[in-house]
Amino acid sequence: MRLEKVIDRKEIEKRVAELGREISEFYGDREIVVIGILKGAFIFMADLVRNISIPMKLDFVRASSYIGDRSSGSVEVVYTPSISIKNEDILLVEDILDTGLTAHVIKNQLIKWGARSVKLCALIDRKTNRKEITADFLGFELEDSRFLVGYGLDVNEKFRYLPDVFAIVNED
Numbered sequence: 001m002r003l004e005k006v007i008d009r010k011e012i013e014k015r016v017a018e019l020g021r022e023i024s025e026f027y028g029d030r031e032i033v034v035i036g037i038l039k040g041a042f043i044f045m046a047d048l049v050r051n052i053s054i055p056m057k058l059d060f061v062r063a064s065s066y067i068g069d070r071s072s073g074s075v076e077v078v079y080t081p082s083i084s085i086k087n088e089d090i091l092l093v094e095d096i097l098d099t100g101l102t103a104h105v106i107k108n109q110l111i112k113w114g115a116r117s118v119k120l121c122a123l124i125d126r127k128t129n130r131k132e133i134t135a136d137f138l139g140f141e142l143e144d145s146r147f148l149v150g151y152g153l154d155v156n157e158k159f160r161y162l163p164d165v166f167a168i169v170n171e172d
């Protein structure tokens with residue numbers, strides 16, 4: 001197994017700065033609540049919020065972990081935010097949309113908790129799968145069906161700390 005770089009840290013830095021500007025312009029000077037989906041979004045969210053120039057509160061949610069079997073389709077919210085969601089404008093932050101099911105389930109939960117609005121910001125949208133949900137703010141669109149790691153993304157908890165995004169290449 002080896003890693004092949006697919007997005008360089010410099011490209012990420014540039015795109016995250018642009019996303020921060022887009023998001024700040026979209027909301028004007030309204031205060032928002034930024035909710036990161038643990039664990040994968042933590043590095044992206046840390047960089048993103050430092051590029052957003054409006055007031056924010058920050059919190060996290062956690063969904064039941066991703067298991068290879070996508071068709072099983074059961075996602076559960078296992079860690080819930082401690083700050084109030086009711087009547088808030090929420091920016092949900094996800095690392096990668098594959099089927100989009102995780103983000104979709106969490107968005108619905110945030111709406112049930114009384115959020116005024118929920119927008120989705122994702123670092124990567126993997127275009128090879130049909131989507132439950134599309135991102136309102138998107139970093140990168142990839143056609144790559146390979147598993148990606150780095151910049152928060154993991155495989156079995158490994159490689160999250162890498163500053164760039166890599167594809168896992170399985171060699172025989």
Ligand code: IMP
Nearest residue numbers: 040066097098099100101102147148153
């Ligand atoms: P979805 O629910 O099918 O959109 O899957 C999204 C979740 O699975 C994300 O929260 C990721 O943590 C994880 N995931 C999907 N694809 C990858 C990948 O290529 N690398 C790392 N994590 C992934």
Ligand code: MG
Nearest residue numbers: 040066153154
């Ligand atoms: Mg993961």
